[in-house]
Amino acid sequence: MALPSRPSLPKSSSEISHEDSKGFSSLRRLLLAPEQTELERLKDRLEDFRLQPQDVGRVLPDAIRLRAQQDSRLLASMIPITQEALSLSIKQSPQLISDSIAPILGPAIRKAITRAMRGMVQSLNQTLEYSMSLKGLQWRWEAFRTGKSFAEVVLLHTLRFRVEQVFLIHKKTGLLLNHVVAEGISGQGEEVISGMLTAIQDFVRDSFGQKQDDGLESLRIGDLTVWIEQGSGAILAGVIRGAPPMELREVFQETLETVQAQFSELLQSFKGDVTAFEETRFPLEDCLQAQFEKKSQGLPLVFWILLGLLLLGMGIWAVQARSDQQRWAQLLERVGREPGLVVTSVQDQGSQSVFYGLRDPLAINPNEILSEFGYTSKQAIFRLNPFMDLTPEFILKRAMLQLRPPSSVAMSWEGTNLVLTGEAPHSWIQQAQLIGPIIPGVTHIQMKQLVDTDLKQFETLKAKLEGETISFEVGNSILGEEQRSALLSISETINAIDQLALLLGIAPHVQVQGFASPEGRKEVNLHLSLLRARGVLNELALGSFRAASIEAVGMGPAFVDEALPPNGIEDSRGRQVGFRVVVGEDRVSERL
Amino acid sequence: MKEGALIHKKICMLGGFAVGKTSLVKRFVTGQFSEKYQTTIGVKIDQKSQKVDETDMVLVLWDVYGEDDFQKVRASYLQGSAGYLLVVDGTRKETVDVAGQLKALAIQTMGSVPYVLLINKSDLRDSWQVESKLYEDLARNACLVLETSAKTGEGVELAFAELAKQMLKA
Ligand SMILES: Nc1nc2c(ncn2[C@@H]2O[C@H](COP(=O)(O)OP(=O)(O)OP(=O)(O)O)[C@@H](O)[C@H]2O)c(=O)[nH]1
Numbered sequence: 001m002a003l004p005s006r007p008s009l010p011k012s013s014s015e016i017s018h019e020d021s022k023g024f025s026s027l028r029r030l031l032l033a034p035e036q037t038e039l040e041r042l043k044d045r046l047e048d049f050r051l052q053p054q055d056v057g058r059v060l061p062d063a064i065r066l067r068a069q070q071d072s073r074l075l076a077s078m079i080p081i082t083q084e085a086l087s088l089s090i091k092q093s094p095q096l097i098s099d100s101i102a103p104i105l106g107p108a109i110r111k112a113i114t115r116a117m118r119g120m121v122q123s124l125n126q127t128l129e130y131s132m133s134l135k136g137l138q139w140r141w142e143a144f145r146t147g148k149s150f151a152e153v154v155l156l157h158t159l160r161f162r163v164e165q166v167f168l169i170h171k172k173t174g175l176l177l178n179h180v181v182a183e184g185i186s187g188q189g190e191e192v193i194s195g196m197l198t199a200i201q202d203f204v205r206d207s208f209g210q211k212q213d214d215g216l217e218s219l220r221i222g223d224l225t226v227w228i229e230q231g232s233g234a235i236l237a238g239v240i241r242g243a244p245p246m247e248l249r250e251v252f253q254e255t256l257e258t259v260q261a262q263f264s265e266l267l268q269s270f271k272g273d274v275t276a277f278e279e280t281r282f283p284l285e286d287c288l289q290a291q292f293e294k295k296s297q298g299l300p301l302v303f304w305i306l307l308g309l310l311l312l313g314m315g316i317w318a319v320q321a322r323s324d325q326q327r328w329a330q331l332l333e334r335v336g337r338e339p340g341l342v343v344t345s346v347q348d349q350g351s352q353s354v355f356y357g358l359r360d361p362l363a364i365n366p367n368e369i370l371s372e373f374g375y376t377s378k379q380a381i382f383r384l385n386p387f388m389d390l391t392p393e394f395i396l397k398r399a400m401l402q403l404r405p406p407s408s409v410a411m412s413w414e415g416t417n418l419v420l421t422g423e424a425p426h427s428w429i430q431q432a433q434l435i436g437p438i439i440p441g442v443t444h445i446q447m448k449q450l451v452d453t454d455l456k457q458f459e460t461l462k463a464k465l466e467g468e469t470i471s472f473e474v475g476n477s478i479l480g481e482e483q484r485s486a487l488l489s490i491s492e493t494i495n496a497i498d499q500l501a502l503l504l505g506i507a508p509h510v511q512v513q514g515f516a517s518p519e520g521r522k523e524v525n526l527h528l529s530l531l532r533a534r535g536v537l538n539e540l541a542l543g544s545f546r547a548a549s550i551e552a553v554g555m556g557p558a559f560v561d562e563a564l565p566p567n568g569i570e571d572s573r574g575r576q577v578g579f580r581v582v583v584g585e586d587r588v589s590e591r592l
Numbered sequence: 593m594k595e596g597a598l599i600h601k602k603i604c605m606l607g608g609f610a611v612g613k614t615s616l617v618k619r620f621v622t623g624q625f626s627e628k629y630q631t632t633i634g635v636k637i638d639q640k641s642q643k644v645d646e647t648d649m650v651l652v653l654w655d656v657y658g659e660d661d662f663q664k665v666r667a668s669y670l671q672g673s674a675g676y677l678l679v680v681d682g683t684r685k686e687t688v689d690v691a692g693q694l695k696a697l698a699i700q701t702m703g704s705v706p707y708v709l710l711i712n713k714s715d716l717r718d719s720w721q722v723e724s725k726l727y728e729d730l731a732r733n734a735c736l737v738l739e740t741s742a743k744t745g746e747g748v749e750l751a752f753a754e755l756a757k758q759m760l761k762a
């Protein structure tokens with residue numbers, strides 16, 4: 001080192017005389033000033049020999065690089081520090097880390113998902129598109145026959161091309177670096193295939209004396225084509241089913257270039273460790289492309305047939321639904337119109353409609369209306385409470401039911417009255433008078449035009465009896481044969497009158513009136529008339545009266561104006577017996 | 593080696609024709625043997641997984657056709673091999689010379705990679721023609737010299753296992 005000798009300089013100069021020393025030192029300063037200061041600085045640094053940060057900073061990058069080239073110890077020693085620093089950093093500010101990895105993580109996840117979806121959607125689309133067609137049926141049969149899945153058969157038939165396998169091969173050793181397969185393809189003995197591909201390459205190259213970078217570009221085995229891309233360090237081979245388009249070549253080339261660029265060092269130093277090449281999976285999978293035949297224009301026949309059937313069905317359904325709707329509306333209208341039925345609400349309970357409301361017991365059975373419209377109790381039922389309909393129709397119906405009138409009686413409703421016309425036996429009229437007013441809705445019952453047939457009969461018999469006369473000889477009260485037989489029928493009449501009177505609840509009084517001619521003495525005539533009346537009364541064959549009464553009356557000489565019956569005979573006027581029936585006039589007229 | 597690593601290695605079978613290369617590979621990979629001789633044309637490749645210590649390995653076996661007067665072995669087939677089995681037929685002296693030529697070719701193309709020398713058909717020792725003096729040269733750099741039999745399986749596993757181990761070390 002030259003430096004240690006330099007500090008001796010001032011020492012030797014101090015030996016020079018004092019006068020000169022001033023001049024020397026100024027000269028020295030003049031001559032050596034720059035060196036002097038530089039020396040001072042160096043001296044300081046040597047004395048204070050410690051590493052300066054700026055010095056380390058200058059050499060650190062190079063130092064790291066050089067050391068790392070030498071071996072991996074630096075790397076190894078940095079691992080724990082880096083890991084610790086990283087974990088500390090995550091602990092302290094997780095947001096920072098997540099912010100920085102989010103941009104990578106997002107696309108990576110998206111890409112992985114898209115990749116998975118793409119394959120799935122494609123096969124699903126294919127399967128769906130063909131599952132309806134005639135061809136589809138054929139293929140379904142084929143699938144059944146061959147035991148393949150339908151999706152697989154569709155795929156094979158509609159395939160233009162599909163990259164089924166991709167090999168990434170280390171060029172120098174022929175070893176397989178990575179291998180990806182399309183969905184549904186199972187790879188086998190990839191390493192063997194990889195080796196064989198390389199061997200074939202070598203063979204071709206050797207046999208035809210080509211340069212190192214030339215080589216076989218494509219192979220054909222039946223349905224399969226193998227495309228081989230040569231790179232400097234790796235070979236990419238794709239096994240393709242069908243006829244691949246030339247663009248696929250570019251995809252292969254690009255992929256190979258990307259992989260080679262990314263893994264160039266690893267490819268060079270490859271010693272058989274393939275784990276590092278697992279990362280080539282994604283770029284390689286990009287090569288697993290496929291293209292399917294466009295479906296023939298238009299939709300399959302089966303589709304049209306199905307569509308037609310569907311429309312037809314819908315049409316029928318619509319018509320039916322419309323007529324159904326109409327029918328239902330008609331039913332509702334009919335039920336609403338029906339007397340004695342009051343529907344308050346209709347509720348749908350599942351497939352059944354329930355009618356709620358009221359029904360007069362005399363109204364029609366509503367189920368009859370249902371069946372009339374073609375519905376069953378499964379479709380609709382009635383939940384009706386009984387009530388009394390007070391419309392004339394139902395009042396009359398009820399009256400009819402309660403009174404049971406004979407067919408000769410007609411009933412009608414006028415204003416607020418139940419009007420009875422025609423004729424009926426006395427007993428029925430009596431009953432009607434009793435029951436009528438308590439029939440709901442009936443306040444008055446009018447019977448003016450209703451004829452009491454029993455009363456009428458009574459009147460007839462009465463008139464008949466009062467028209468009968470029995471004539472006698474002059475001055476005589478003896479009944480002849482002729483008179484006796486006439487009295488037989490008269491007896492019957494009187495008996496009938498008694499019976500009717502009993503029925504009518506009256507007590508008629510029958511007078512057997514004896515008359516005499518006006519000639520002769522008044523007392524004699526009176527006696528004679530009484531005799532004649534008694535004679536007739538005795539001769540009458542009467543039953544035991546239950547309602548009527550009878551007496552014989554001597555009327556004396558006949559009073560033509562008053563007492564003679566209208567059919568009295570001029571000749572025998574006076575010498576005869578007649579009949580009178582006396583009823584309490586008031587009571588009879590009251591009845592009528 | 594990193595943990596969980598999977599190491600692939602290419603191995604060549606080198607030797608004269610009918611020395612039993614194909615038979616040895618078959619014995620090693622499938623455990624079978626056949627007396628029938630079907631000469632190999634070109635190369636036949638097989639693979640077998642092998643665990644060496646804690647490392648998983650896949651051995652890719654290149655069974656190259658045997659060299660004879662008509663066919664020289666192509667150097668390109670040997671390229672990238674991490675090791676090889678040099679096979680001599682114990683019943684045929686002349687296969688030692690062929691093996692010598694192939695060893696030279698191997699060194700030329702692969703550099704000094706580990707190899708195991710096999711004297712095959714050890715089950716036919718009665719008609720043995722090859723004495724150890726004969727293959728002194730061949731054995732010089734070999735990591736192992738073994739008498740093997742594809743027929744009985746003698747030494748086969750050991751030969752491959754040793755080669756795999758040496759290749760890992762290299
Ligand atoms: N006895 C016996 N026969 C063997 C043995 N190994 C191979 N052979 C027989 O030798 C013949 C040749 O065997 P290969 O394995 O085909 O020989 P190779 O070296 O592959 O022959 P090339 O492919 O033609 O070079 C066959 O008939 C085998 O049965 C062995 O260990 N013992």
Ligand SMILES: [Mg+2]
Nearest residue numbers: 613614631632
């Ligand atoms: Mg063979």
